[in-house]
Amino acid sequence: MRTIVSPTDFSACAKYATDAAAELARRQGATLHLITCLDLPSGWDSMSQEQQALQPRALEKSQAAQRQLQELGRSYTGLAVETRVMPLPVRTSLNAYAQSQSADLIVMGSHGASGKQEYFIGSNTQRVVREVHVPVLVVKAPLPDLNFDKVVFASSFHENEREAFLRFKELVKPFVPEIHLVEIHTSSLFDPPYILSHQALEDFRGLCAPFRCKTHILRNYSVDQGVRVFADEIGAKLIGISNHHRHPMKRMLAGSNVEALVNHADIPVLSIDLPIVPNENPVPG
Known part of the structure; x- marks a missing residue:
């Protein structure tokens, strides 16, 4: 296993998943890729720096998220960490990124859902499981002693x-x-x-x-x-x-x-x- 991708919205639930992803990456000798998805203008990824600068609010938001990702990455000492800010929707960007990086595993958090939401709305995690063709590990709680024995x-x-x-x-x-x-x-x-x-x-x-x-x-x-x-x-x-x-x-x-x-x-x-x-x-x- 060489590449583990973990999306985050910087919530506590997402942190459980990125912590687990970091520990798995450490045990497997893999690179950890941390990504977050924001409501950015269409085609943001393909814009030049000059084009992005013409939309200062979006640029500021993207740069702030990048700083958060880098700070999170630095907390996982001894690991090779890559960070990326991408536009919504999560499943589309995550699928494109996972394919481009030949990801071996996606690790993400989930709060779960109930009732009609499960079938008609669904969470981002459900949609990723349904639509992204890479193994997905779903984590809901802290795993201080990661031990799948x-x-x-x-x-x-x-x-x-x-x-x-x-x-x-x-x-x-x-x-x-x-x-x-x-x-x-x-x-x-x-x-x-x-x-x-x-x-x-x-x-x-x-x-x-x-x-x-x-x-x-x-x-x-x-x-x-x-x-x-x-x-x-x-x-x-x-x-x-x-x-x-x-x-x-x-x-x-x-x-x-x-x-x-x-x-x-x-x-x-x-x-x-x-x-x-x-x-x-x-x-x-």
């Missing part, structure tokens, strides 16, 4: 989810973790037969080496609830989930397991994006 990876364990799991394993590798592979059945028509789920889990167990690994097939009325209850029961420090993309209408009607976990989980959630596969059953996420 017991982790959950929730999936339907299809063959094409191996890449997502291996990315997850790479991130947690420095913590020498105990890995729990979890599949949640919800009594729906999409649930595979138990014997097939068991075989798929055993195949993925082989990918866990050299780490300790346990497999679980559980039942709950929703994937989100099942994963969170299990993670709480075992004292997990991190939840990983492969991020299958859904049609927006399906997301609105049935919900997204990834976005629900991002909203409701108390511990960090790592959403790992996967390429869109035509006609694939959207389970889980």
Whole structure:
């Protein structure tokens, strides 16, 4: 892992995320990129210094934010830190920046949401998870002792989810973790037969080496609830989930397991994006 990007609005919640990103960058030997997004004139990034100077209020705002980013970066001693001020919206600028820097990971904070906001408005974090095709680690609380030594990876364990799991394993590798592979059945028509789920889990167990690994097939009325209850029961420090993309209408009607976990989980959630596969059953996420 070489490049970790962490967006901030300088709130306490965002600071939890940038602190976690800095610690991960330190452990991985990666460069930390701190960015913030402001309401700036269209095309601000492509303007020359002379053009920006013609809009003094925007320039002053941009320069003040840059100073805040640099001050934050200096607080993370012993790290290589880059800073960047970009225009809103967050998801668009963050996606462009992450792609331009070949980012390995985005770390960002979230307050969560409830009710209709989850499906119709959504938070910046939800939209980033939905639209930015880079693994996203969502942090909601301070992590003074960043230690992902017991982790959950929730999936339907299809063959094409191996890449997502291996990315997850790479991130947690420095913590020498105990890995729990979890599949949640919800009594729906999409649930595979138990014997097939068991075989798929055993195949993925082989990918866990050299780490300790346990497999679980559980039942709950929703994937989100099942994963969170299990993670709480075992004292997990991190939840990983492969991020299958859904049609927006399906997301609105049935919900997204990834976005629900991002909203409701108390511990960090790592959403790992996967390429869109035509006609694939959207389970889980």
